[in-house]
Every structure is written in C-alpha cells, then in structure tokens.
Amino acid sequence: IISTENLWKTYQMGEQEVRALSGVSFEVARNEFVAIMGPSGSGKSTIMNLLGCLDTPTKGKYYLNGQLVSSLSENELAYIRNQEIGFVFQVFNLLSRATAFHNVELPLIYKGESKKQREKKVYRALEMVEMLNRKDHRPSELSGGERQRVAIARALANDPSLLLADEPTGNLDSKTGQEILKLFQKIHDRGNTIMMVTHDQNIADLAQRIIHVKDGKIDHT
Amino acid sequence: IISTENLWKTYQMGEQEVRALSGVSFEVARNEFVAIMGPSGSGKSTIMNLLGCLDTPTKGKYYLNGQLVSSLSENELAYIRNQEIGFVFQVFNLLSRATAFHNVELPLIYKGESKKQREKKVYRALEMVEMLNRKDHRPSELSGGERQRVAIARALANDPSLLLADEPTGNLDSKTGQEILKLFQKIHDRGNTIMMVTHDQNIADLAQRIIHVKDGKIDHT
Ligand SMILES: Nc1ncnc2c1ncn2[C@@H]1O[C@H](COP(=O)(O)OP(=O)(O)OP(=O)(O)O)[C@@H](O)[C@H]1O
Ligand SMILES: Nc1ncnc2c1ncn2[C@@H]1O[C@H](COP(=O)(O)OP(=O)(O)OP(=O)(O)O)[C@@H](O)[C@H]1O
Ligand SMILES: [Mg+2]
Numbered sequence A, B: 001i002i003s004t005e006n007l008w009k010t011y012q013m014g015e016q017e018v019r020a021l022s023g024v025s026f027e028v029a030r031n032e033f034v035a036i037m038g039p040s041g042s043g044k045s046t047i048m049n050l051l052g053c054l055d056t057p058t059k060g061k062y063y064l065n066g067q068l069v070s071s072l073s074e075n076e077l078a079y080i081r082n083q084e085i086g087f088v089f090q091v092f093n094l095l096s097r098a099t100a101f102h103n104v105e106l107p108l109i110y111k112g113e114s115k116k117q118r119e120k121k122v123y124r125a126l127e128m129v130e131m132l133n134r135k136d137h138r139p140s141e142l143s144g145g146e147r148q149r150v151a152i153a154r155a156l157a158n159d160p161s162l163l164l165a166d167e168p169t170g171n172l173d174s175k176t177g178q179e180i181l182k183l184f185q186k187i188h189d190r191g192n193t194i195m196m197v198t199h200d201q202n203i204a205d206l207a208q209r210i211i212h213v214k215d216g217k218i219d220h221t
C-alpha cells in the first residue's frame, strides 16, 4: 500500500541547509501495523507528513496504492486524504472555536454524509475514546490528554483504511494509553493498515515491525 | 514553600458544572522534588496552573513562601512569576513568530537583565537541552520534541527557585527524556524545588514523593 524510494526533505534557512530526511526508502504492505521510533528531531513527523500527503518531498518517490503521489492533482490528493487516510497529529490540530463534537464531525461533512449518519459516527468515535461526556467542550476547555483523544476520535470516525498516528499517546497516562492501543489493534484486526510514531517501547512492541529513524535516515543497525 | 488548603476549581458550562478540582490540600517543603501523577482529565494541569499563579481557585487557599497568593496584587504576582517560578507548560506556549533564541530570552528581558548577561544565559540554557544548533528556528521549524526542549530551556534560563513542569518529557524519546531528567536533578541538587506532572512511572521514581490525583481529588489509597 505504501512504497517510498529515496525520499529527501530539506529546508533552506538562510545560508544553512537543514536536512530533515536524506534518502529514506521503505515499503509497508496492506494490513501491516508498523511502529516508527527514533530520537527527537530525527525526521519521524516529516515522514508521516509525506505519507499523509500533507507535504511534498524535496526529492524521491512516494507510491500510495500503487499510484505515484507526486503525479496526482490537488483534488485527487484531497480525495485520498479524506476517504482513505486518518491522521492523528503530534500537535492535535483541533479547531479552537469548534466543540469536540464538531471537530470529529468535520471530516464527515467534507465527505458529504447525511446529518443522521454523521451524528451516529461521531457519537461512536467519541465513545470509543471515552470522551462523550466532554462533547460540547472546545479544545481550551479540555485537558491535554482529552484533546489528544478527540484528535484520535476524529481520525477514526471515517473508518480509514490507512491510519497515520504521530505519537498518539504522548499526553496520556499509561492506562488510557493502553486503551487507545487496544482501539488501534481492533482497527488493525479489521484489515486496516496502521503506521504509528511512538517513543514508548511498550507501545512499539504491539506493532508487527519497527522502523528506526536516526538523523533523517532509516537505521538498519 | 507551598501550602494549599481545600482548593476547588469549577467551570460553569451552560447548565452543567464541571469540577476540575474538588478540595485539594497538600504541602511541599523547600528543595523537595515532587511528582504528580493521575489519569487524563484528573486535574493535574489545573493544580499546576494554580501553583504557578496563572489561574485562581474557585475556592480554597494557596500560600506561596508563606504569603496568601489571593491577597497579592497583580504586580506582586507578576514579580513572583518572573523572578522565582519557571514554568514548562504541557502545550509549550512558545511565541510562534519568535526564534528559539528569542523565546528563551523573553523572561530575561522582563527581568531587566543586560543584553550581554541575557545572551550568556540563553546560550547556556539552549546548550543544556542540546538545542543550540536550532537557535534561529521558529517553533514551526522545529520538531515536537525540539519545541518542548526550547520550552524547558526558557523555564530554566532564569534559574528559578521553584520549577513547575507539566509533562516535560511527553514528546521526547527515552534517551532525550532521561537527559532532561538529569538536568532537573542538577537543578534540584542546587537547592531548588521541583514539581513535575508525569505519566511515566520511570520518571516519577526519580522524585522523592508522588502525589496521586484522581477525579479532582488527591488519592490517598
Ligand atoms: N476551561 C474549562 N472549561 C471546562 N472544563 C475544563 C476547562 N479546563 C479544564 N476543564 C476540565 O477539567 C478537567 C481537568 O483538566 P486538567 O487539564 O487539569 O487535567 P489533567 O489531569 O492535566 O489531564 P491530562 O493528563 O490529560 O493533561 C478535565 O476533565 C477538563 O475537561
Ligand atoms: N519548517 C522547517 N524548517 C527548518 N527545519 C525544520 C522544519 N521542520 C522541521 N525541521 C527540522 O527537521 C528535523 C526533523 O523534524 P521532525 O519533526 O520530522 O522530527 P521528529 O522525529 O518528529 O521529532 P520529535 O520526536 O521531536 O517530534 C528537526 O531537526 C527540525 O528542526
Ligand atoms: Mg515529531
């Protein structure tokens, strides 16, 4: 489902060139559960943003479902992002003026679902992350871990075939974190593909494979 | 140095009253290293915001250095916050338009320090968290863990006598997280007081005492 060839991502900061990724290649088969680990600043989120079609590589190729992503139009990319990919950001990225309910509902509105259908899915997603009793709170009226769980509900509401989760349990206590992982395993058992960045070895051990990233490269040691 | 009596924090959401804290009392002696643990949404950040004089309780008393904080003027509170307290927020709270260097420098500018003195302290603080090579990056040009380290440098630059850290390692890999903890231990060894919220039992074990919070109350079980 995913194949990357020699991905590079560089930023020009004045005179200096910052190399976030320098030649990353890997493949992920359908229905795999892969963890990505590595030190702070090593390029994990950069990889996730490229996989989620939220950013474009400076160099290199990325094939999603056999299609070369760089050759897709903006509309085609938006369609894939909305229909097939669920994204849990490291910084949550919730709309500050919308309630938890509305934040989870938004991707379903873009998909053109009926109000009745949307409400059912939003309720179910908020219930899965135990956030139903805070559905009318806006992000500023929630704790850090509660915001993270709303972001997870938003990514799951659409029942995505590819779930990209960037450190989904960083702000959660271990019990809540374990519950979220059980949720991910259920999604995986339904035949979906999961890629998850984590700093927690206990969580990484639940994946089938770990990709280690260091200084913008895959670490094969 | 810290004494709280029967602290309450409630929010009125329409018809519903949300009780973030319902009667929290505890004391912290000078030069203690205390960890605060508890489930997501249990009230830990609310306690930290009250201790850091960033929020006021709905009910109850808070004494800092023997002074009743609710009786202090806004100027006196701002003075204490700037001179004595270093705060690492759960959501970093960096200025998005300022570089890492300038974010760390800001509290020192408020303190009225000379440019030369400030630069020395900013360099030293960024070096302590290994972020000197990213000093000219703005927050959007940094990874999640790098932003967290800049926020830690900002809290430490002023050599605070009371360090309040709300989940300071949530976005860091375990090696970087351990290095930050060693830094905290050095600050503690110098006679300072540290209160740290964490979800990580390994990190909590480095503290001298753990306060457990559950549903807005201290859990004495
Ligand atoms: N402005 C607000 N309005 C309404 N409820 C709020 C507000 N701020 C916080 N809350 C609620 O108060 C409770 C405690 O929040 P707090 O941020 O202290 O939790 P926490 O223990 O820090 O959790 P986490 O580990 O997830 O960061 C939460 O259930 C939250 O929904
Ligand atoms: N817009 C940008 N401009 C310049 N440098 C950037 C930019 N975005 C990221 N970087 C740099 O690229 C590197 C990789 O960033 P990335 O966010 O992928 O790291 P990460 O592995 O996710 O780290 P963390 O675990 O801390 O979240 C970092 O060193 C960062 O400073
Ligand atoms: Mg990251």
Ligand SMILES: [Mg+2]
Pocket: A143, A144, A145, B044, B045, B046, B090, B166
């Ligand atoms: Mg919190």
